Amino acid sequence: MSEEVARKKKKRKKERAEAELEGEYEFNQDENRVVHGAASWVKALAFTLFAQAVLKVLDIAKSPVLAGATIIVYAVLGGAFLKAGQSLSEVVDTQGSDVSHMMHALQELGRAFQIRIIAMVLAAAALAVAIVLVVVSGPASLP
């Protein structure tokens, strides 16, 4: 009789735990390994972007506008990648909100890609303007 009570208690405990986690899928060990790898490299990328922003500070005296814009882009990109990396780490480290953390990480990655695309388009436009200025008025016309 007591064995049956204990079994029922154990079953109820298990059901409660499952109910608490209900709605949020839990990634398994193999999936967590993939997510952990992604988190590590996304964070590493964020730190290389921060490092590039710091190195660009050395160029501020030479070309303040270009260096300033580059520092801002690197810092914002680094921030987006770092947030994505942290959310991916949370997928692995926490329980009960794996999918929410994964969605947040994907949103931040998407934001980082968008910033990169906009920065690249602006850089290409600036390069085109610089080429036109050099062709029309000579190199002295460049800021």
Added chain:
Amino acid sequence: MAEYEFDTRENDVIADTGKRARSWGVVSGVVGALMALLTLVGVAFLDKVPAEVRGLFSAAVFAIFLPLAVVHVAMAFLYLQAGASLQEVVDSKGRDVSLLMSALDKLTSAFRIEVLVTVAAFVLGLVAGIGKVAP
């Protein structure tokens, strides 16, 4: 066993990230193609470059443009594949988590290449800088 299916809101986030990953893949591919073109132009005009700067010019072509072209094309390939996998998560049923893991794997490869190339470029720049300063 059936895999977890992402709901509509989650699919929107995944589709959006997939679209942006593909767009970045296209941009990266264009940059790679331009670098490859610069390499070809550099090689074609190598004999027209004055002898005293030819070494520097060919170093720029073969040490900067060519590796950057290869890296950008490789990254473009990985970002396009990751974007396609993310789109498949939205379009298919029954394999959502596997496809998401596949997309993450490809993104990880692209990020790894980017980090390693940046670190290598930094080390090369440092070595070149030390070489310049050293008597």
